[in-house]
Amino acid sequence: MKRILVVEDESAIAFGLQLDLKNEGYDVEIASNGESALRHAQKEAYDLILLDVMLPRKDGYEVCRDLRRVGLKTPIIMLTAKTHEAEKVLGLETGADDYVTKPFSPRELRARIKAALRRTAGDDVPAYRFGDAEVDFKRCELRRAGKPVDLTALEFKLLAAFVTDRVVDNHVVTLRKKIEPDPSKPRYIISVRGMGYRFDG
């Protein structure tokens, strides 16, 4: 079941969205201000975030910018009452994937949600496994023995950086076997200590 975080301070709209999306088969949680949205989004794994722009404490643009800054890749659809083109552009520049202008039709919103979820499903990165651990890049989640481990967004980013380096190392090993005359003494893909690799063609 796909999980959606709805960030909206007007409870009538929030509950309306929750009801509608639950009927569509989504698991929906609500955050009613910007700070609580940040906490929720960094602690739990959501498949999508519906983010209202006008929020108490931190507005939707700030929340979106903060989430992208800590590396969260979850698709974000901004809900904006403002129809000016500049506002829409600002929404997208802060890292939002899409925007929907209020008042929106539930049907249009559902279509946008489906489209955003489809887009992320396309760039699936396989999970990386070591020991009893599994790094799920898509959900920004670490699981050990199948159970999610509580990591902050920054910890996850750091772990992902180490892990993706390891993935590169593994590919370099196999690539060397394919292109190097003597893979044990590489002459094309040269390791540079503390840096990574250099290609000497």
Ligand code: CA
């Ligand atoms: Ca609002």
